[in-house]
Amino acid sequence: MEFDFAVITDHARFLASGVGVSLLLAVLSGATSLATGFIVALLRLYGPPWLKPAVVLYIDSMRAIPVLVVLVWTFFALPIVTGLTMPPFFAALLGLTIHLAAYAAEIVRAGIESVRPGQTRAALALGMSRSQILLRIVLPQAIVRMLPAFGSLLSITIKDTAIASVIAVPELMRQSETVAGQSFQPIEVYTFAMLVYFAMLFPVTRGVDLFYRRVAHLGRS
Amino acid sequence: MIAENNSGGRAKGTGATIIRYRGVVKRYGAFTALDGVFLNVHAGEVVCLIGPSGSGKSTLLRCTNGLESIEGGDIEFEGTMLPRDERALRAVRQRMGMVFQSFELFPHLTAQQNVSEGPRTVLQMNQADANQRAAALLDKVGLADKAPNYPSALSGGQQQRVAIARALAMNPDVMLFDEPTSALDPETIGEVLSVMKKLADEGMTMVVVTHEMSFARRVGDWVAVFDAGRIVEQGPPRQIFDAPTTERTRDFLSHLGWSG
Amino acid sequence: MTLDWGVVWQNRDALIKGTATTILLTFATMAIALPCGAVVAVLRLYAWKPIRGLATAYVEFFRNLPLILVVYWAFYVLPILTGFGVSPLLTGLAALALNVTAYNAETFRAGINSIRRGQVEAAMALGMSRVQALRRVVIPQALRRILPVLASTWVSLFKDTSLVSVIAVTELAYVSMQVRAQTFRVLEMLTAMAIIYWLLGYPQAKLVDWIQRRYAVTE
Ligand SMILES: Nc1ncnc2c1ncn2[C@@H]1O[C@H](COP(=O)(O)OP(=O)(O)OP(=O)(O)O)[C@@H](O)[C@H]1O
Ligand SMILES: [Mg+2]
Numbered sequence: 001m002e003f004d005f006a007v008i009t010d011h012a013r014f015l016a017s018g019v020g021v022s023l024l025l026a027v028l029s030g031a032t033s034l035a036t037g038f039i040v041a042l043l044r045l046y047g048p049p050w051l052k053p054a055v056v057l058y059i060d061s062m063r064a065i066p067v068l069v070v071l072v073w074t075f076f077a078l079p080i081v082t083g084l085t086m087p088p089f090f091a092a093l094l095g096l097t098i099h100l101a102a103y104a105a106e107i108v109r110a111g112i113e114s115v116r117p118g119q120t121r122a123a124l125a126l127g128m129s130r131s132q133i134l135l136r137i138v139l140p141q142a143i144v145r146m147l148p149a150f151g152s153l154l155s156i157t158i159k160d161t162a163i164a165s166v167i168a169v170p171e172l173m174r175q176s177e178t179v180a181g182q183s184f185q186p187i188e189v190y191t192f193a194m195l196v197y198f199a200m201l202f203p204v205t206r207g208v209d210l211f212y213r214r215v216a217h218l219g220r221s
Numbered sequence: 222m223i224a225e226n227n228s229g230g231r232a233k234g235t236g237a238t239i240i241r242y243r244g245v246v247k248r249y250g251a252f253t254a255l256d257g258v259f260l261n262v263h264a265g266e267v268v269c270l271i272g273p274s275g276s277g278k279s280t281l282l283r284c285t286n287g288l289e290s291i292e293g294g295d296i297e298f299e300g301t302m303l304p305r306d307e308r309a310l311r312a313v314r315q316r317m318g319m320v321f322q323s324f325e326l327f328p329h330l331t332a333q334q335n336v337s338e339g340p341r342t343v344l345q346m347n348q349a350d351a352n353q354r355a356a357a358l359l360d361k362v363g364l365a366d367k368a369p370n371y372p373s374a375l376s377g378g379q380q381q382r383v384a385i386a387r388a389l390a391m392n393p394d395v396m397l398f399d400e401p402t403s404a405l406d407p408e409t410i411g412e413v414l415s416v417m418k419k420l421a422d423e424g425m426t427m428v429v430v431t432h433e434m435s436f437a438r439r440v441g442d443w444v445a446v447f448d449a450g451r452i453v454e455q456g457p458p459r460q461i462f463d464a465p466t467t468e469r470t471r472d473f474l475s476h477l478g479w480s481g
Numbered sequence: 482m483t484l485d486w487g488v489v490w491q492n493r494d495a496l497i498k499g500t501a502t503t504i505l506l507t508f509a510t511m512a513i514a515l516p517c518g519a520v521v522a523v524l525r526l527y528a529w530k531p532i533r534g535l536a537t538a539y540v541e542f543f544r545n546l547p548l549i550l551v552v553y554w555a556f557y558v559l560p561i562l563t564g565f566g567v568s569p570l571l572t573g574l575a576a577l578a579l580n581v582t583a584y585n586a587e588t589f590r591a592g593i594n595s596i597r598r599g600q601v602e603a604a605m606a607l608g609m610s611r612v613q614a615l616r617r618v619v620i621p622q623a624l625r626r627i628l629p630v631l632a633s634t635w636v637s638l639f640k641d642t643s644l645v646s647v648i649a650v651t652e653l654a655y656v657s658m659q660v661r662a663q664t665f666r667v668l669e670m671l672t673a674m675a676i677i678y679w680l681l682g683y684p685q686a687k688l689v690d691w692i693q694r695r696y697a698v699t700e
Contacts, residue, residue: 158547
């Protein structure tokens with residue numbers, strides 16, 4: 001059995017464009033999930049009481065349904081409901097955001113709840129308003145504690161972008177499938193893709209580990 | 222041999238030597254934690270190790286039961302050198318009880334189970350006998366009613382007394398205490414010290430690292446002052462506390478506000 | 482737009498079979514990944530150094546790959562490695578097991594490492610051997626921390642089984658999309674698929690919450 005990695009160099013440009021799309025999709029959906037997650041968490045914690053059950057249902061449902069299902073439904077079924085077709089990239093961005101925002105919301109909530117109630121009481125005693133307390137006292141402390149979890153969420157996001165290949169987003173996974181199919185050299189192509197994904201993901205998880213150790217250490221004193 | 226000569230004036234110094242440290246050296250990488258320690262512990266004696274933080278007192282205890290290996294000198298226990306072989310070392314550890322500053326009770330076991338765990342797993346005692354022994358020892362440390370409690374439902378002082386019972390359950394010849402009261406509230410220190418005093422009165426051989434100078438003075442038969450990995454002075458408590466012969470000892474005691 | 486939900490009922494047999502395969506895959510993967518994960522964790526912690534390195538490399542590699550890529554890779558590589566054709570189901574199972582084993586190994590390792598050193602010393606001071614200390618003192622405590630993580634790994638695994646649909650394993654996602662392609666009832670079939678996953682996954686997610694509350698480590 002012989003391997004010929006020339007197939008990679010022959011399609012370098014095509015594969016590189018896939019890497020670009022993967023990174024773009026990961027960064028964009030990471031950002032939108034984070035923003036949406038913040039809003040969802042604040043609604044869950046401080047929103048009107050009648051809204052809370054709906055928010056909890058949304059979060060728990062996303063924990064129960066596979067990303068693949070959310071992506072496929074968003075791309076194929078949602079346009080039937082709305083009557084608007086979406087390009088694959090946009091559908092992927094929307095689907096990933098719907099899914100990952102629920103996880104982001106849980107991280108934000110856990111972070112906020114980890115701040116001791118005494119902090120809020122102390123701020124109330126100073127005469128601060130609820131929103132002042134949240135912005136000036138609670139969030140600054142909570143965000144540091146959320147950072148490692150956000151890092152893990154980023155690595156999950158990068159991994160989940162590969163699933164967008166199922167709805168034909170031209171990201172690395174999809175481009176690799178195409179090259180593998182055309183060249184009849186799936187092993188070379190997929191092995192290469194593995195190395196590229198590893199190179200994207202490892203620094204993120206390592207960084208999270210290192211940061212976590214640092215924070216945990218500081219937290220102990 | 223400083224230590225050998227120093228047994229003059231030693232109340233229980235006539236008992237057999239149970240532990241003999243001869244020039245013990247312990248290094249962590251380039252750092253020398255113990256730099257030639259000489260000390261004898263006789264049967265029935267309470268030997269107190271005092272000295273500033275980082276001077277090597279805990280390290281000496283941990284070397285005594287082989288939790289740490291030594292780089293130089295030797296440690297003799299009941300007439301034979303401390304073995305290096307893990308299995309033989311285990312047999313030695315069974316005859317030395319150890320009490321830790323942070324208690325180290327097993328949190329997934331009740332007080333009773335903590336005490337019976339050693340007899341059960343190490344001595345292969347049957348359940349009924351082990352339970353009986355545990356009950357008797359908990360009674361001895363004044364905690365008969367706390368037998369079913371998990372450590373999280375005990376105060377610090379109670380936890381440390383359970384830890385003492387756990388060590389006693391192996392019927393040790395020697396008890397090693399590493400700052401047993403340093404993690405405790407002032408109110409609960411007394412209950413642990415009085416259990417230790419009772420043990421001493423029963424004739425238990427004890428090596429106690431402590432910052433409780435009044436305990437060392439009242440209960441100790443022999444006091445060794447550590448500094449930078451060495452014993453700078455040793456003798457009966459009256460000598461150490463009332464007429465220290467070295468500058469180091471005087472410094473250390475005056476830092477603690479001890480006016481001799 | 483006319484909807485025909487009857488299509489879901491007409492294809493109930495296929496959907497039920499697909500659901501059964503999804504559940505079977507989840508159980509089979511965990512049945513492999515629990516013992517294998519434990520072995521890899523022990524190798525990582527206690528084995529001879531080069532073996533330790535290998536185990537670590539394995540764990541880090543698979544934790545840093547998209548599972549869907551591992552599925553494709555297994556699909557093309559396993560036949561070559563083993564020399565004979567492997568059914569899609571077994572290929573999917575292998576890919577899932579490789580992935581979850583790595584996660585479980587990390588869970589076990591972190592759980593064991595989370596127990597203070599003093600606990601082992603206290604056990605050894607009683608005369609216990611290292612193995613006894615591990616079995617009687619470390620593992621019972623570590624389990625409390627490991628169990629909640631395993632529970633959430635379980636739910637992730639349940640959801641991840643959908644990814645083996647890309648190599649035509651006839652589990653729930655694949656079956657649903659097949660029926661969609663045959664009947665063109667896209668909205669009905671995809672919604673039915675989502676609802677079936679939800680019905681199965683929601684109680685599991687709630688169970689995880691309960692386990693995490695029950696075993697919350699307070700320090
Ligand atoms: N595992 C280790 N690795 C490196 N250095 C160590 C280790 N354990 C102890 N040391 C060092 O050895 C020295 C002696 O430590 P030891 O714990 O014996 O001090 P101590 O006299 O018990 O102090 P304290 O009163 O604070 O408990 C210290 O400087 C410590 O930093
Ligand atoms: Mg110490």
